[in-house]
Amino acid sequence: MALSLRPARTRDAVVALAVLLVVAVWTLVMAHYEPEPAGRAAAGWALIVIGCGALLWRREQPVAVAVVTLLACGVYYPLSAQDGPLLIAFALALYTTAAEGRFAAAVALAAVTLLAVGLGELRQRPGHRQIDDTSLAMMTGWLISLVAVGRAQRNRVAYLHEVEQRALAAEREQEARARQSATEERLRIARELHDIIGHSVSLINVQSGAALHRIDKKPAPEIALGTAREALQAVRDTSKEALRELRATLGLLRRADEAAPTAPVSGLALLPELVARAAGSGLDVRTRVDGRPVPLPPQLDLAAYRIVQESLTNVTRHARACTVVVTLDWGERVLRLRIEDDGGGAPAPDGPPADTTGSGTGYGTGGAVGSGIRGMAERARALGGELTARAVPGGFRVDARLPLPAPDPHLSPAPAPEADSHPHPHPHSDSDSDSAGKADPA
Structure with missing residues (x-):
């Protein structure tokens, strides 16, 4: 199980590092033009590390990671003057929540986000709003799209898994049918050979045994010769018929690529x-x-x-x-x-x-x-x-x-x-x- 989780954990680490790198570069560029006190800057960097670092566990705990990134964004944007793209971490966490099958939680988090942003804008003084109505509508569509795309990805993965399971089941059924057909064919061949060889060998055994019994009584030479001749002729005829049937049966087995006789x-x-x-x-x-x-x-x-x-x-x-x-x-x-x-x-x-x-x-x-x-x-x-x-x-x-x-x-x-x-x-x-x-x- 641990081995199967390593590739996914590696991918999550790469994604988290890439998001951290984008947010950090953006923050450094903005800090060059809009410097802020050291305390607030340190708090902002701490929130960036927490929000981006939480993405390491986005597949194992998607809801918890989405909550952590949302809280980090909720504190970071009012506190920091740089307004870096930390919201990317929350967007990725929200998408992962929907993609991992937590659709209700993803919808609830998106609704809470919109509600919090709307209440925050309502509390702003006139003329000091950070997000206008157009931006708020775009943000609403953006969050809905993230949840919808995550749900679609979930359905796609489930469909592919179902197709794979059906293919495996069909393959197993085909193998079972092949084994059953092979077993039935072996039984059929065994019956044919048993009937052909058993019948002929039994007749040969009886005929030769009867001839030996008569000869053991030491009859006249001409009688013994006639008895032996009759027995040999019967053995010849019986073995000839057995060989005919055996050749015919083996001939059918050799013509495996031809139509059934x-x-x-x-x-x-x-x-x-x-x-x-x-x-x-x-x-x-x-x-x-x-x-x-x-x-x-x-x-x-x-x-x-x-x-x-x-x-x-x-x-x-x-x-x-x-x-x-x-x-x-x-x-x-x-x-x-x-x-x-x-x-x-x-x-x-x-x-x-x-x-x-x-x-x-x-x-x-x-x-x-x-x-x-x-x-x-x-x-x-x-x-x-x-x-x-x-x-x-x-x-x-x-x-x-x-x-x-x-x-x-x-x-x-x-x-x-x-x-x-x-x-x-x-x-x-x-x-x-x-x-x-x-x-x-x-």
Whole structure:
């Protein structure tokens, strides 16, 4: 605080010294032509020093300094014969009082000054007035101008301060938005990489593990060779698809200066390939389509695909299931995705109630919510939908509801993903009350 006051105090000292120098030179010149007794001269110089010296504290104590300079002038002019320009000190103090926000005090001091000068002139004998009516009117205008200019300066400083604060607030808000955007982008990239790599690596792990298990039984060489060939082919196909999606995602990240892509990396049009890869790990994957498919915006199409992909990844890695049913229910305003398996992670029928936040028991994780379930729920919420996942009697269910855009009469219906050619009974009830949260250790 002391350091911040030093420049202002230095400026005030320079101003006070300049006023003192002007008044002193004027007084010395007038003293050469109108000498006065030594006592009165000494008293006049003392008042000059007091009036000009008080300007050192004009910013810290503006009202007190204005009062001191006014009193010094009130005593100096009747006493001294030189009539030096000591009134400059009072004028500067009055302006500072108004500029520092003490507007009422400045008006009061100006009124007192005019009243004192007027009373003093009234007490003068006829023909001996020091200030005529014209000079008094000019002095009135001068004092009013000082107060008005000081008030205008105060308003200007306040306006500049407000503009500065608004600029700082806007800069802080812009930085906060940039940080928030960067965080959201990191989360989006993390979800994409988790879904792409997690799904493909899980399938590769299951396929290679199954092949090794068969080979460990020491079958005939031709059977072992066929098993290895099938496993390697499945690994090749799965890794090829993973690389395709990974290259596409990284390509979008590299084109930071280009417009946002209009087509997603993946979508429901690739659902048959996704189902085929999951079936290659030994699962019996069936798809069912209800309603009339409609074209989806890129973000919604990608989110629906990722939810199915992550659900199949969880089944492959954790559920120990044999059958999975993927249902696409196309409503008028909502697309409902339901992925159900017959794994062994279900609690008792009187287990915990549904938890629509994506938490709960599932896949043997002890209730810990993994990034997979969280990522699916975040995707659904980002599009104005919801996702629930929980263990149900006989297996596990993921249920997502994604709002559809208003239908466009100029667009043709979207082709439906290839459904299972031999439908089987649904492994679980279609009741909506069975939806709840499930954990994913991924």
